[in-house]
Amino acid sequence: MMKMNSPIPPEKPIYTQVQTCALGYYLRQYKTAEIAEALDIAPRTVQQWIAKFGWKQMRDDAPVELMLRQRIAYLLWVDQKHESQLKELETLLEQKYKRDAAERRRTTPKHSGGYVDEKRGRPSNKVKNDISCITAEMLADFREKTFFAYQKDIHAQKCNDELNEFRFYLKSRQIGLTYYFAFEAFEDAIINGDNQVFLSASRKQSEIFKNYIRKFALEIGDVELKGKDELQLSNGATLYFLSTNARTSQGFNGHVYFDEVFWIPKFGELDDYAGGMSIQSKYRTTYLSTPSTTAHEAYPKWTGDKSLGIDISHKALKKGSLGSDGIFRQIITIDDAIEGGATFFNMDKLRRKYPDKSVFNNLLRCVFLDDASSFFSIKSLLACKTDTDNWKDVDLESLHPVGRREVLVGYDPRGGGQGEGADDAGLIVSLKPIIKGGAFRFIERVRLKGSSYEDQAAAIEAICKKYNVVYLAIDVGGVGSAVAELVRKFYPGLTTLDYSPEMKRMMAYKAREIINAGRLQFDNEWDDLVHSFLMIRQHTTKMSNQITFVSARNKVGSHADLAWAAMHVLHWEPIDILRDDSTTVSFL
Template identity: 40%
Template sequence: MSEDKQKKSVYPDEVKTAAKLMWLRRVSAREIAEQLNLNSVRVVYQWAEKGNWEEMLQHETVEQATARKLIALVEKENKTDADYKEIDKLSNLLDKLAGIDLKKARAAKEKAAASRGERGDGKSRKRKPKNDVSNITPERLEEVRKELFFDYQHRWFENLCQRIRFILKSRQIGATYYFAWEAFENAVNTGENQIFLSASRAQAEIFKAYIIKFAREYFDVELKGGECIELSNGAELRFVSTNGRTAQGYHGHLYVDEVFWIPDFERLNKLASGMASQKKWRKTYISTPSVKSHGAYTMWSGERYNDKRKNKVEFDLSHAALKEGQLGADRIWRNIVTVVDAQEQGCDLFDIDELRDEYSEAEFNNLFMCAFLEAGLSVFKLDDLLAAAVDSDVVWVDFKTRQQRPYGNHPVWIGYDPSRTGDGAAIVVIAPPLKDGQPFRVLEKIVIRNRAWQWQANRIRELTEKYNAQFIGIDCTGPGSGVFEMVQDFFPRVTPIHYGLNTKTNLVLKAQDVIESKRIEWDAEHTDIPQAFLQIHQTTTGNDQITYAANRTSTTGHADVAWAVMHALSNEPLNRNRRGSTWAFAA
């Protein structure tokens, strides 16, 4: 037996499991070896290769990456001063990404530290038993909560007693942040289980990052755990995705995130009912709106309740009725919180006039004013778009974000939609099928605002160094011409896309074919992709010719990501059966 095999054989299974969990949190192999007191870094790589740990990793958003790094650092043993500084930096970044008032959070942190008789700079840290919350009192939790949150969030807490809460909310008003706190406070005070259910595991772990952050910053407690954090009082905090096969075996208070963007609501609701069927468990549904044809809308509107009743009940879904919350006949407490409501109730983090300038009226109303999109106006169906959403952590086994070239030497196609005055630009990287019958996959998505066209072109250059780009499609209409010329210098084969009636029609028809035939996938966390496609509708020109648009003007940009996806997909002929030599499947 070789020396490596002798060393490997002496490690018990729990050490290997710990190494795997750390690897999946993207802790480096060297740190894993040091923290687990392994004889060699090579052992970690051998375990990773044998167990295919790399295949379990997924592509991340900025928020997911920040949450993951924060979790890994907090759980690290024997932290250095540099680690603590990085934790503080990541905590602040996570707050910013969630639209949190940093001054208010800092004041709450200092007040909590003062109540412990400690300095507020976070330097006083004593080793305590794992996940020990025994010294956290209800009074201290209440004190921090009152200092930290806005009026609408306090209203959510006041209705914690409701069996079912359904909250329709604006983007970026701190809903994830608040409900992570609420679950943490309730778990500490009662010892009751809390479950967070999201479209992807990575999205669920954003809740986890916030909870770890709360415990550390306000109570000097370092929480540790993988899919489950078990507190010293017995409460379990679980973070699962809708694809979790064992999720139905859990029980506790349930939080379902972005429910209007999760596919197959009937299956989801059965899963949720199984997890919180006992009368002591609460269910909380949180989401921005999608379209009224989504399966969750019948629950929101009360139609599900009225479906089998002779005496129908009228549900008032108006903003005026639900602005402060209302308990319906179906025992669901409904609440609508728009960005204007948030501002009126203490949240001063937005410039609403600026948001109105950046988005069209329809998109602004959908993103920030809780208005449902008109599904009938779109040329794409929400059900088809949601069917493309997958948990890439589970499904994509050949996309390895830890590597310098995450998709190896496999071919990718890049699509770019340019920015205009006050508009956003979008770049997407799409993996074409490697074998016949496989779907396209949106591997990476970059949304750009307020950047010069040279800067945008350089982002495309970086992508060509990161991936094996075989096709780049760029809209050369207007501002896109500068980006095209610069890209042409380093990628001579770049394809110009000149918009016209036929071009738009072909782009939309190709996207319809790919989406309706379920030949494309993207990570479920990217709800902006289906949202962008829903903005595209059929219209007519002044000559009564049919075309497609997304309410785009010179000052308002729309559906940027959708057009970028379509530019990349344009490399496949409209009639894919006549592909010929345009492109070939990779070996």
């Protein structure tokens, strides 16, 4: 029988499905902002749950080693890392190395032959980035058990002196070529002592190569590689990680890996720069990229001079072919990757995700978009890319990234304005131009898939709490009207856009005017926004013979949701923004 003064045991909390997911993320060391983004809820809500349910104590009681491994694994597979995530990963890898070293000292007898530094209690090793313990056999064993057949074929091409001077790989997305080439360069640096140079569209993209290489060193040889801008190995090899804004840098030389060449601006200029780094006869140059459009500056490099008659069909290049211009070319589609052993794709799911054949073929089957059919120019779009790390007034890790600065928000709930069958939705957040005719700076993009009206409205509300939103525009055609009805409850000043051929025409021309004038800026990593704009094409209606704009050939599930959301933002600016209507009166 319980005594009257006995404390009543607390009830076990009953979580909703969203709270359960949030707890799972939290125990895996996700940050509050990351949890909120993943679940489309406000960061403050997550913080309240942490305090209410005692999640911090629960996480603190978990094994440190398990949490460390989980967090490292999560950060390694984030393709587009923020600067803070890169710093965190570097710190965690260092902590992992120290813990492993301490464990080895604890379990290794002192008479095992190793010299122990009595002052510091660990084996003496004054050589920085000492990779002498990593052998060719260890690298070969790792390569054999890690990579698929199509990646091993590339390694064979690298070892063939007749093929490896210039290599150009056109690839599907997400087939692991960046991961493979990072290993190839790491292996080469260790075995041959050659320098390796990674040239990417942005510094953050080049850091992906660096993080992979650090992972290889830890996993293969238990070696922690240190270095901020470069990694200098104990055998004299140096690995450089550069962005495309490093055009004026001098003194770099080595094997060059030129990443995502079809998505960077001013390729010709950068290609000359890259060629200068690999001018020595022993160095090779490797280009790799997913396709963009036939109008990109790198496309002539891929096709070769017309007079040479180089066959660039998939049939001719599936296994790779050395052209008469000395460039070895290969196309690796998602089908080729699956045929070569890749087990992490579900083609039925991908076809549902990209029902438009042109989008599917461009993203996964290495088919270039025809720039002539797009209303927007890839050259002008790529010129909008910028290094947002230089935006000192924007901190995306903060609860309020731009403080009380005014922002504009555009939301397309219909997946590119193509009807209710689409399940993609896009949202763009832009800083309001400071001056008349100033630049639009896009600071955040959000994509929602298959979300309910309530979830879409909740995601928009989270944005409104995060920023000082002074303009919010939503397309109310199709499912948009239901979303708008919910949004208006917390944002009464909502601007609704009811698409008509005339309105879409006006939005498209206004957007092109701003883009061509260089008045739009967004992060170097936003290739998905570039691709989204390239899907917009001009179209003549059958019934009224009016010119309008569409974003999918079959009007089902286009990939242009971000572009339409962006055009909603740019629609904030009047058509005649640069017209001076001021009146001047003179007295003589």
